[in-house]
Amino acid sequence: MSKNRILSYENLVVILMGAAFGFVFFDRLALNFLSPFLVPELHLNNTQLGALAAGLALTWAIAGYAVGTLSDYFQNRKTLLVCAIVIFSICSVGSGLANSFLTLLAARLVMGLAEGPVLPIAQSIMAAESSEHRRGFNMGVLQNFFSALLSNFAAPLVLVAIGQIYGWRSAFYIAAVPGFVVAALIVAFIREPSSGAAPASTASARNTIPLSTMLKHRNIWVCAIVSCLMVSWLLIQITFLPIYLVQVRGLSPSAMSVAVAATGIATAASSIIVPALSDRFGRRPILILSGFVAAIAPVTTVMFDGPLPLMVLLMGLGNLAIGSFSLFMATVPSETIPRTHVATALGFIMGVGELAGGFVGPAVAGIASDVFGPSSSMWIAATLCICAGLLCLILDETAPRVLERHKRMIVSSPA
Template identity: 25%
Template sequence: MNNVAENLEEKDCISRKFDNPLEVSQKEQPTKKRFIVLFVICLIYLITYLDRVNISIAAPFMMEEFGLNKMQWGIVLSVFSWTYAISQVPVGMLCDKFGARKTLSIIVTWWSVFTVATSWVWNTASLVIVRLMFGLGEGGAFPSATRALAHWIPATERGFAQGLTHGFSRFGGAVTPMIAAFIMSLWGWRSCFEIFSVIGLIWAGVWWFWFRDTPEEYKEKWGGINQIEIDKIQGAKDTIVKSKPKLKFKQLLKSKNAWFLCLSYPTYCYTVWIFMTWLPSYLVEARGFDLLHMGFFASIPLLAGTVGDTLGGIISDKIWKKTGNGKLARRIVPMSGMCIAAAFMIPGALTESAYMAVFFMACSLFGLEMAVGVYWATCLDIGNDYAGTISGFMNTIGNIGSALSPLVFGAVLQITGSWIYPFMVASSILVIGALLWLKVNPEMKIADELNLE
C-alpha cells in the first residue's frame, strides 16, 4: 500500500508539473541581454553628438576670445570633418582585428581627453591641433559600435538596432544646445567641454569593465544570458567563424556591392548636413524667426528625424521577418524615405508660411532619417566579421558629402541669391542616392562576393 501511495504521489507531481505549461515555457524563453548591450551602445551615439555639437554653441564666445572671423572658424570646423573621415577605415580594421571592447574603450577615452583639452586651448593653432585630434578619435566611433553589434544582434533586428542608435545620436544633437547653453550661462564656455568629457570617460570605463565581444564570452564572465538567446542571435545571422581570412583594403575596393552602398551614402550625408549647418540660418534669414524662436523651431526637424531613425529600422526588420526577402526589406525603406525627403524639401523652400516651412522640413528630415539605420544595418548584413571595415569605408565616402554640403549649398545660395535652388539641388541628389539602392544586395556577404578563403 505504501508503494502504491508513493507511485500515485509521484504521478501526481509529474501531472502537476505538466499541468503548468506556462512555467515550463517561461524557463525556455531567451534572455534579453542583447537589448542591454544595445542600450549601452546607444549611449555612445548620444555622447558623440554631445561632444561634437557643443562647439557650435560655444562658437560666438570662442570666436570673440581668439579673434577669429567666420572663414577662420570654418577652417577650425573643417579640420574635424576631414580627420573624422580619414580615420574611419583604419579604426574599423583595427576593431575587426582586436574587437569592439578594446577599440571603443581606447577611442572614447581618446576623444574625451581632447574634449576637455578644448577647454585648455589658448590660441588658434592650439585649437586647430586639438580639434584635429578630436576628429581622429570620433572617426572610429560608429564603425566600432557597428562591429560591436555584429556579434550581438540577429539579422532580423539589425534595422531596429541601427535605427535606434542613430536616433539617439539625433536626440543628442537636439538636446545639446539646451544643455550646453545652460552650463555656459553658469560657468562659461570652457566648463562645457570639461563636464562633457567626464561623461565619455565614465562610459569608456564601464564599457571596458562590463562589455564582452561575444555573447559566449559574456556568459563565461558574467552569466545572465542563456543559451536560447545565444542561439537566437547566432541562428538569425550567418555563423561567425573564429578563424577568418583577413580582408585587405585593396580587396574591399573590388566589391561592387560595397561600392554601390558607399556611393549612395554621401547623398544622405550631403542632405542631413544641410539641416545640421544651414537650417538655423535659413530660419532666421529666409523665414524671419528671431534667435529665441529659431532655437525652438530648429529642434523640431531634428526631433522628427529621431522618430524616423527608429521607425525606418523597425519597418525594415518587420518586412524581412514577414517576407524573408532581405533585398526588399533593406531597399524599400531607404528608397521610400529618401524620396519622401526629396518631395517635402522643395515645398518647404517654396511655401510662403514660415510655420509650414518648418513642418515641411520636419517631414523631409523624418523621411531622410528613415534611411540611415538601414544603411548601417546593411553594413552588418554584408560584413559580419568585417562590419567595422565596411562601415568605416561607407562612412569615409559619406563624409565627402558631409564636407561638400555646406560649401556647395553656400555657393549656390551666393550665386543665385535664392534659398530655393540649394534645396532643389539637394532634392535631386537624394533621388540619385535612392536609385543606387537598386544595385545594393544585402544578402550578398563580402566574404562570398570576394571569395575570401
C-alpha cells in the first residue's frame, strides 16, 4: 500500500508539474547568474539589467492571465502547457545568440510570453488532481521546491561553471535542453484534468468569470496585492544580488554561485515546511510571519559584515519566506474561488504580481541603484515584504483543517 501511494498519479503530477515550473525559473534566472560575464561583454548598466528583468515580467504577466483564462475556457491545459514549455526552451537558445541589449531584450520578451502561462496552468492541473488534505503541500512543492532546487541551487552552480569554462552563450544553450525533456514526459504521462460531465457549450460558458465578480472575493484582491509586493521583493534580489555580491561585496563569480546556491537549499526546504505548517496552523498566520522573515535577506546582504558562511545562513533564513509564494499565488485563491475558475484567478494574481512586482520593481530598483547606490535595491526589497506581511492581517482563513477545527470548537462551545 505504501508503494502504491508513492507511485500514485497524484505524486507523478507533483513531480512533472514541479519540474516544468522549476525549469521555467532555471531559464529565467540564467540571465542573472550569468550577469557577471555578459554585463561587461554587452556593456550593460544596472538600469538595462533591470529592464531585461522587467521586460520578461511584463510579457509574463500578460500571457499568464490571458492564456490561463483560455485554458479554463477551452479546457485544454495540457496542450497549452506543452507548447509553452517548448517555446521558452527555444528562447533560451535565443538569449545565447544575442549580441546587444536590444536583441537580448527581444529574446527575453518572447520568453516571458511562453513562461507566463506555465505556473497558473500547472497549478490548476495540480489543484484538480490533489486530495484535499494535501492540496497546500502539493501546490507548495510544485511552485517552490522544484524552482528552489533547480533555479536557486542547481542553476548558479551549473550555469556559472559552464560560463567560466565554455562561455555564457554555451550556458544558455545547455539551459534549454531540460525543457524539451519535460515537455515530452508531460505528453507521455499527464492526462487532461476532467472538467465534469457538463456539455461542452455549457461548460465553456461556466468557465468564464468577469474580473469584477472575481474581485468581490476579498482574498483574491488581497492575494493580488501581496503578489505584487512579494514578487518585487524576490525579483529585485534575484536580479541584483549576483552582481552586488561580485561588484560590491568583492566575491569571485564562483564564490557568488556557491553563496547563492546555499541560500537555495533554504528555499527548497521552505517549499515543504511552509505549506505544511499552513495546512496545520492556517494560511493567514504563516503568510503574516513570512512577510517579516523575508526582510532578513536583503538587510543582511547590505548590513552584515561578518563571516561569509554566517551571512549566507542569515540570507537563507530570510529566503524561507519564499515558501509562502504558493499560498498567496495558488492555495488561498484555489480555496476561495470555484474550481472551474481556478486557472483564471491564478493567472490574474500571478499576472498582476509580475506586472507590478516583476516589471515595475526591478526597473525602479535598477534606476535607484544607478542614482543612489547599489544598496538601494535591497532596501526597497526589505520595505516591500514588510508591507506584504501587514496586508496579510486582513486575509480570510481558508485551510480546510483549520476551518474544520474552528467548526468543532463552535459546536462544542456552550450556548
